[in-house]
Amino acid sequence: MSSEGYQPIQGMSDLAPPAISVWQDLERRARAVLESYNFREIRTPMLEKTGVFQRSLGNTTDVVQKEMYTFEDRGGRSLSLRPEGTAGVMRFIAGAGPDFADARLYYMGPMFRCERPQAGRKRQFHQVGVEALGTAHPAVDAEVIALQMHLLSAWGLSDCTLQVNSRGLASDRDAVAAGLRSALEPHVSTLCDDCRRRMDSNVLRVLDCKQEDCRRVVEGLPPMSDFMTEESRKYLRDVLDTLDRLEIPAVFNPRLVRGLDYYVQTVWEITSSALGAQDALSGGGRYEISLGSKSIEGVGFAMGIERIIMALEAEGKTGGDSGKELVWVVSLGEKALDDNFKLAQTLRQRGIRCDMDLRGRSMKAQMRAANKASASHAVIRGEEEMEKGTFLLKNMKDGSQEELEMPELIERFSRALSLAGGE
């Protein structure tokens, strides 16, 4: 409290033990699920030329206009910390050649947006995301959504709602915009200032305005799909039908549009009822992104890890970190201390998690340390044991102890290790 100089900058936080184990566990499960769908990891830089984001996300989006960390490097180039993961992956794909035309990629890592922090919103936050490249097919969209739901259940989340909509084919975009505009025209006077601006810059966004007056206008509008071609409508029906066949509960929400320009056709969002105002756990959709002469198609999503963890906590599902068993080596006397240091090294080389007090503190202090670290066992050795060539192995849970010789001791923990490793 009294030392502000030790705090990280606003909206960014340190991830330290013991909380880190929740993250590690979550990441481990995520990789297992993602790779079971044959997705491979990609790690792109956190810093890109600002244009990479402007071109991919769209210049009129809030993210690009007011939320990016943008600055000039020493050469006067405009660079930005990535506010999301897709743009960097698309830049990679555009330069990668045909080997990656149908790539199935995932990423996890920090993203940056310079907004006012609040519950569920950090300036540095973390996402795990997926991109399935290649030409559009409704089954692929459904598969990616299925993967996403799979991840959520692998993490143990249950109170989630999946909402799906379509923005129509890229070729429908102008017709949809024009249709919405003319439908909104009679109500311009009741719309909020932002929405009046959106009428020109980004009509779709009027649909998810939260102002009450705007909402009322939007409710009276014909569904967006009225302005699309039959091909777009069929695509959405196919996605929803496939989800149904896969027994994935989806809610059709005709007003869901998402905030990034690159989306076409299927868009979706997953919210958690366990969260506060920022209740979107994840969002995704199909996209078409033009970079230079290339146009890239794909479908993907991003999930916010902080929010996932918040939802897990709210659902009471972040169990304590079990981790591997811990052996605490306790020494009495300087000779034993030196020798036990070597014992600890031996155990560590066998992959046994092991710690000890090297400063020669009292036995009581060492036992307290073992307890505090929630060690499963203590290995105790002093003069007596050294003369006999034995070790006292104490079970910290039930308090029982037995006297063992070196080979037995090693064998005991090797067995524990193989059990732990095989789970």
Added chain:
RNA sequence: GUGGGUGUAGCUCAGUUGGUUAGAGCGCCAGGAUGUGGCCCUGGAAGUCGCGGGUUCGAAUCCCGUCACUCACCCCA
């Protein structure tokens, strides 16, 4: 960028209409006849009361400013 709430020990918080050496619980450290943790007992360390200014004989307490955290709007994960 706009608005609300909060800032007292490592943590969670008390602190009475402004009054002397600012408290508790938990945690930490040490001991409880010299080789055994968790429970219990005893003792100990630890706070520029976020920071700066003002009012006052006197401020943790009142006023102003500032910073930080937090929640909400906007938007998003």
